[in-house]
Amino acid sequence: MSTNHEEKIRQIILTHINVGRIKSRESTTLEFKESFNMRNVAMYAKIMASYANNCGGYIIFGVKDRPRNLVGLSNDKFDNLDQAKFTEAINALFAPALEWECGMLQVEIAERDKAGELGSVQKKIGWIYTVEAEQKPVVAQKENEGEKITSGDVFYRYRARTQKIRYAEMAMIIESRIVKEWKRMFRLLEVIRKSETANIGIVNYTNGRVTTPYGIDVELDRKLVAKVLRRAKFIKEGVFNEIEGAPVIKVTGNIDLAEEVPVPEGDPDITHPYIQKQLAEKLDINVQVLYALIWYYKMKGEKKYHLEITTSKSGAVHKFSEFSFRYLQDQLKKFRETPKVLDKILDEYKSYKRKMIKS
Structure with a gap:
């Protein structure tokens, strides 16, 4: 379990607690649940998707919302969470895949017994943290009537609420994606600039198209490209002297040509x-x-x-x-x-x- 997450949750629960009642409120990054049950996976997935589309956030299990009492988890359902099945379930509902972490901790709090005497008790807390998505928006790809999820829905976290995204936030996500694409393009152009030559062409291995700096594009069959690469001799960048005079293709990084089927690249x-x-x-x-x-x-x-x-x-x-x-x-x-x-x-x-x- 991430130490940072544990410290954050302890801060949420213990820094603002008064005889079992938590002063921290639900927020853009925080949701309380009294218990955990796999039957509610669609509810959790909806909240997690809203976090991913904003800036990430926590679901904390073992806390009542109204009033915000720390009751702790009363069974082992969260302890026995099958993370592979949970991951499959949430990613069947939403795409791109949600990135998340989970963990448990024991906290000691002051609590009054039935006679009104003040004492200390141990409470078990569970948490799920959803990471802000790299590729936004995270979109519903399957319907769920219970949670009113329709295919194509985009959920966003507004303060203490999960709801369908509004225009302003969707526009912000789209603009952010455009900026990221431009940054990637500028990085590519910088690589070309640093190559110190204008005679650079780009080979798109997916469709076999060779784009040249002379305004002439050539498109080759993908299998032919694979055969040419397979028969060529490769050396790593910076070791030309080892095979001086031999015709080679210079590559940076690793290349695997065991199969003629192109490996898909991208999202x-x-x-x-x-x-x-x-x-x-x-x-x-x-x-x-x-x-x-x-x-x-x-x-x-x-x-x-x-x-x-x-x-x-x-x-x-x-x-x-x-x-x-x-x-x-x-x-x-x-x-x-x-x-x-x-x-x-x-x-x-x-x-x-x-x-x-x-x-």
Whole structure:
């Protein structure tokens, strides 16, 4: 758990407390909940999305709102929170993926017993902190009637309220995105300027287009670009003398040309739009069948298929690309002709899982 978060929460709770009653009020960055329950995940996700679209914030569990009494958590539901399932649930409702942390702490407070005697008691507090989103706005991508969430909704945190965003705040988010894009462009132009040459072209590996400084653009087939790069010799920047005279391509950083399928670049929520549940629904298969296919074809860890996005210190969400959907769709079509092959894969996966449990 982050020490800074614990210090912040202790400050909220203990600096302003008078016999169990907290003086701190709910705010732009603070919401109190008396208890935690996974059945209310849509409510939490809505608040978290509003924080992400503003400047981040806390949900603190174990505090009544009216009056603001520190009652503590009375069960282990927050202790036993499955962070992977929670992450999957909130990111099924909102995109881009929400980045969050959580933790617990024990606090000692003064409290009167039934006889009116003043004593000290230990209270258990849980917290979830949502980070301000790098890519705004965070948008609802699924409806939820209970929380009145409609696909396309954008929620924003106003003082102590979570509500649909107003024009002024949305305009501010759009303007901020434009500024960020310009800054990225200026950084790119600065790199070009420092290269000390006007004879620079840009190769877009996604579509094979070569943009030249002479006003002539060339577009090559992506597979041809991959083949050219694969057959070329590469050296790292600054070590030309090791292979003096050999025709080479200079690269800065790492390059991986093991596959001809281009690895999608950009926003993970665009390049890899599906969590496992959504991918299973789109393929019209059981989630367990999907797990077996992902395992059998070794898709996890291959960027053209899969990305693991860390959302908290111990939580992550698995996202899959459009290419992974098309690939599995093709395999499933083949299985219709040879269903025994799929049965064999499922049996092998079950056997693998049993071995993993035993070990």
